[in-house]
Amino acid sequence: MNEIHLPKTKVAELHAICAERNNDPGELINILHAAQGLFGYLPPEVQQVIATELNIPVSRVYGVVTFYSFFTMTPKGKYPISVCLGTACYVRGAEKVLEEMQRQLEIKVGETTPDGLFSLDCLRCVGACGLAPVVMIGGKVYGRVTPEKVRDILSDYYLKEQ
Amino acid sequence: METIKLIIDNKEVEVPKGTTILNAAKSVGIHIPTLCYMKLEDLHYENNPGACRICVVEIEGRRNLAPSCKMECTEGMVVRTHTPRVMNARKTVMELILSNHPAECLTCSSNGHCELQKIAHDLGIREIRYKGDMSTFTIDRSPSIVRNMNKCIMCRRCETMCNTIQTVGALTAVNRGFNAAVSTAFERDMAGSTCSYCGQCVSVCPVNALSGRNTQQPVLDALADPTKIVIAQTAPAVRTALGRDFGYEPGTLVTGKMVSALRQLGFDYVFDTDFAADLTIMEEGTELLHRLGRYLNGDKEVKIPLMTSCCPGWVSFVEQHFPELRDNLSTAKSPQQMFGAIAKSYFAEKLGIDRKNLVVVSIMPCLAKKYEASRPEFSVEGNPDVDYSIYTRELARLIRYANIDFKELPDGEFDRPLGESTGASVIFGTTGGVIEAACRTAYELYTKKNLDKVDFEELRGLEGIRSATVDFDGTPVKIGIAHGLGNARKLIEEIKNGTSPYHAIEVMACPGGCIGGGGQPFHRGRMEVLRRRAAALYREDANKPLRKSHENPYIQQLYKDYLGEPCGPKAHELLHTHYIDRKEVVGMYTETEKSK
Numbered sequence: 239m240n241e242i243h244l245p246k247t248k249v250a251e252l253h254a255i256c257a258e259r260n261n262d263p264g265e266l267i268n269i270l271h272a273a274q275g276l277f278g279y280l281p282p283e284v285q286q287v288i289a290t291e292l293n294i295p296v297s298r299v300y301g302v303v304t305f306y307s308f309f310t311m312t313p314k315g316k317y318p319i320s321v322c323l324g325t326a327c328y329v330r331g332a333e334k335v336l337e338e339m340q341r342q343l344e345i346k347v348g349e350t351t352p353d354g355l356f357s358l359d360c361l362r363c364v365g366a367c368g369l370a371p372v373v374m375i376g377g378k379v380y381g382r383v384t385p386e387k388v389r390d391i392l393s394d395y396y397l398k399e400q
Numbered sequence: 401m402e403t404i405k406l407i408i409d410n411k412e413v414e415v416p417k418g419t420t421i422l423n424a425a426k427s428v429g430i431h432i433p434t435l436c437y438m439k440l441e442d443l444h445y446e447n448n449p450g451a452c453r454i455c456v457v458e459i460e461g462r463r464n465l466a467p468s469c470k471m472e473c474t475e476g477m478v479v480r481t482h483t484p485r486v487m488n489a490r491k492t493v494m495e496l497i498l499s500n501h502p503a504e505c506l507t508c509s510s511n512g513h514c515e516l517q518k519i520a521h522d523l524g525i526r527e528i529r530y531k532g533d534m535s536t537f538t539i540d541r542s543p544s545i546v547r548n549m550n551k552c553i554m555c556r557r558c559e560t561m562c563n564t565i566q567t568v569g570a571l572t573a574v575n576r577g578f579n580a581a582v583s584t585a586f587e588r589d590m591a592g593s594t595c596s597y598c599g600q601c602v603s604v605c606p607v608n609a610l611s612g613r614n615t616q617q618p619v620l621d622a623l624a625d626p627t628k629i630v631i632a633q634t635a636p637a638v639r640t641a642l643g644r645d646f647g648y649e650p651g652t653l654v655t656g657k658m659v660s661a662l663r664q665l666g667f668d669y670v671f672d673t674d675f676a677a678d679l680t681i682m683e684e685g686t687e688l689l690h691r692l693g694r695y696l697n698g699d700k701e702v703k704i705p706l707m708t709s710c711c712p713g714w715v716s717f718v719e720q721h722f723p724e725l726r727d728n729l730s731t732a733k734s735p736q737q738m739f740g741a742i743a744k745s746y747f748a749e750k751l752g753i754d755r756k757n758l759v760v761v762s763i764m765p766c767l768a769k770k771y772e773a774s775r776p777e778f779s780v781e782g783n784p785d786v787d788y789s790i791y792t793r794e795l796a797r798l799i800r801y802a803n804i805d806f807k808e809l810p811d812g813e814f815d816r817p818l819g820e821s822t823g824a825s826v827i828f829g830t831t832g833g834v835i836e837a838a839c840r841t842a843y844e845l846y847t848k849k850n851l852d853k854v855d856f857e858e859l860r861g862l863e864g865i866r867s868a869t870v871d872f873d874g875t876p877v878k879i880g881i882a883h884g885l886g887n888a889r890k891l892i893e894e895i896k897n898g899t900s901p902y903h904a905i906e907v908m909a910c911p912g913g914c915i916g917g918g919g920q921p922f923h924r925g926r927m928e929v930l931r932r933r934a935a936a937l938y939r940e941d942a943n944k945p946l947r948k949s950h951e952n953p954y955i956q957q958l959y960k961d962y963l964g965e966p967c968g969p970k971a972h973e974l975l976h977t978h979y980i981d982r983k984e985v986v987g988m989y990t991e992t993e994k995s996k
Contacts, residue, residue: 282585282586295594297569297570297572297593298569299585304574
C-alpha cells in the first residue's frame with residue numbers, strides 16, 4: 239500500500255465529522271459521505287481513522303466503501319469529468335463521446351490521469367436531456383457534445399494550466 | 401407464553417409466537433433444506449441473512465413463495481414445503497448458484513461432505529441451464545487457511561462467525577456482482593489482515609471456499625524416507641472427533657484405533673500431546689503460583705491475571721488486538737510446542753540421533769497450530785520443533801489414502817515415555833479443562849495437601865464466560881474462563897479497565913474449546929456434536945488411574961533426569977517463549993502537512 243500522509247488539519251476535521259454523529263456506527267454511510275466531501279476520495283488511511291473513531295473493524299468500513307458506487311478510493315482529478323449515459327444522452331451518441339474521452343485522456347472510466355488533472359466517470363441523467371448528450375466538467379455543463387468536440391473542450395483546460 | 405397454531409404439510413403445529421416456519425417445521429420432524437442458515441444455540445451463533453433462498457415454502461393465500469428461515473408463523477397459516485412450485489423454485493435457485501460455482505467436485509477436498517453438493521444431489525440437479533460469466537479470484541493461502549472465493553456462495557456464515565462471535569473483524573463482504581466476495585480490509589491476503597487463524601470460518605463454510613491448508617504430502621514423504629525417524633503427537637480433542645469420519649457417533653472415543661492407524665501409517669513412535677499438556681501444567685501452574693505469591697505480597701509490577709497460552713488463535717488475537725496485555729500471557733509454550741522441544745532435545749538425545757533426522761508431526765483439532773508450528777522462535781537453526789501440524793480431517797484423509805480399515809483396527813497403546821498422560825491433560829481439549837488441570841496441580845503444590853475431590857464442576861460447561869473461586873486452603877483464587885474470542889474480548893476489556901476480579905484466566909479461541917476446533921470433522925450446525933465431544937473427554941479423564949499432572953511418573957522422571965525444576969533454567973530455555981506486538985496500523989496514517 240502506498241504511504242499517503244493526511245494533512246493534520248483535515249484529520250482533525252474528520253474526527254469532528256465522526257464526533258458530530260456521536261461516533262455512531264449506524265452513521266457510517268453519512269460519515270463516509272462527509273469524509274469523501276472533505277478529501278475528495280476515501281483512501282485506506284481515512285477508512286482507518288473512521289474505523290478507529292467508530293470502534294468497528296476497518297474491514298467493515300471497506301466493505302461499505304466498495305459496495306456503493308458513489309464512494310471511491312481513487313483521488314478525483316482537478317477537473318472531474320462526468321459523461322451522462324442516461325437514456326436521452328445514450329440514444330444521441332453519449333457512448334461515442336465517452337469512448338473519445340477515454341482515448342484522448344488515455345484512462346478508463348473510474349480512473350484519474352497521472353498528472354492529476356482529469357478523472358473520468360459516467361452518470362445517469364443530469365436533468366438536461368434537451369442538451370443531450372451532456373458532459374459535466376467540474377460544475378460546468380457542456381451540451382450537444384460530439385466526439386469531434388472532445389479535443390477542443392479538453393484543450394481549454396490544458397491551456398488554462400499552462 | 402403466547403402460542404400460534406398453524407398447519408405445515410397437513411400436520412397441525414403449535415409453536416411459541418415469533419417462531420420461524422423453518423423451526424416450526426423442524427419441531428414436527430419436517431426437514432426443509434437450508435444453505436446459508438446456521439444456528440449453534442449454546443454459542444449464540446446464528447447466521448440468518450435470508451440470502452440463498454433454498455428454504456422457500458408455499459403459504460396459502462400468499463402470492464409469492466416465502467423464505468422459511470425468515471418468515472415467522474402466524475395464526476392459521478397453511479404451509480406446504482414441497483409442492484411442485486416450491487421444488488421448481490428451489491431447483492432454479494440451485495442452478496443459479498451452481499452457474500457461478502466451479503464444477504470441480506471430483507478434485508475438491510470437500511467432496512463427500514459439501515452442503516451445496518448434498519442439496520444439489522437431493523434436488524436431483526442433472527443439468528445447469530444457466531451458462532455465462534463466472535467470478536475469477538486469485539486463491540489466498542495463509543499459513544493456516546486457504547481462501548478460494550471462486551467457490552464462495554455468499555452465505556455469509558464466515559463473516560458472522562468472524563465478526564459477531566469471534567470479534568476478529570478480518571472478514572467482510574466486499575464489492576458487487578461478479579466481484580462480490582468475502583475478503584479482508586483492502587482485499588489484502590489473510591496473512592496481512594487481523595486474522596488470528598482460529599479457523600472458525602472454515603468450520604462453518606458450507607462449501608470449500610474456506611479450507612485448511614493441506615500438509616499431507618510432506619508427511620507422506622517423511623514417512624517414506626528411511627533416513628528419518630517420524631514421531632506423532634496427538635492432541636486430546638482429536639480422539640473425540642476422528643471417529644466421525646469413519647461412521648462413529650459424535651463423541652465416540654477412538655483413542656486406541658487412532659494409535660493403531662498412526663502405527664500402520666508408518667510412524668516410528670506414536671506419542672501423546674497429552675504428555676506435553678501435563679508438562680504445560682507443571683510450568684504454567686508453577687508460574688501461576690510465582691505470580692500469585694508476588695501479587696499477594698503486594699508486588700505492583702507482577703502481571704495478574706495470568707492468561708493461558710495453549711491456544712495459538714488466542715495468543716495471536718492478543719498479539720494483534722491487545723499487544724499491551726501480552727505480558728499477562730503465561731510464558732509457557734503450548735503443549736504442541738513443548739512436545740516438539742522435548743522430542744527434539746531429550747528424546748533425540750535418548751535415541752542418539754541428530755534432531756534433523758527426527759520428524760515431529762502433530763495431529764491437532766486446529767488450524768492455528770499450523771501457523772504456531774511455523775513461528776520462527778520455535779525452531780533451532782532453521783529446524784522446527786514441530787515439522788508438520790496436520791488437523792483431524794487431514795488424518796482421516798491419510799487413513800483412507802492408506803486403505804486402512806479403521807473400524808477393524810485393534811486398540812493400540814501409546815509408546816513410552818512421551819505417550820503417558822494423566823486425566824488432567826485429557827480435558828485440555830474442552831473449555832475450562834486447562835484451568836481445571838492447573839488447579840489440581842497448583843492446589844497441591846501450594847497447600848502441600850492432598851486434593852480429595854479433583855472434579856471442579858464449577859469450571860465446566862458451555863456458558864461463554866464462566867467464573868469460579870477456588871479455595872487454596874484459605875486463599876481464594878479467582879478464575880475466569882472464556883471460549884470464543886468475542887467472550888475473551890469481554891474479559892480483556894475488564895483487565896484494561898482495571899475491573900478484572902481474576903487471578904487467572906483461561907481462553908480458548910474456538911467455541912467449545914479444541915473440541916470445536918477449525919480442523920475437526922464438521923459439526924454442520926449440530927450443537928450436540930460439540931456437547932458429546934466434551935462429555936467424552938470428561939469420561940476419559942474419569943477413567944484414568946492418574947488425574948493430576950504432577951503425578952505422571954514420566955513427567956517426574958523428565959524433571960529428575962533432564963529439566964531440573966519447573967520454571968528452572970533448563971525448563972525456561974526449552975519450554976518458555978515470548979510474545980510480539982503485532983498490532984497492525986492499516987494504511988499507516990501519519991499526521992503531517994506533507995500533502996494538501
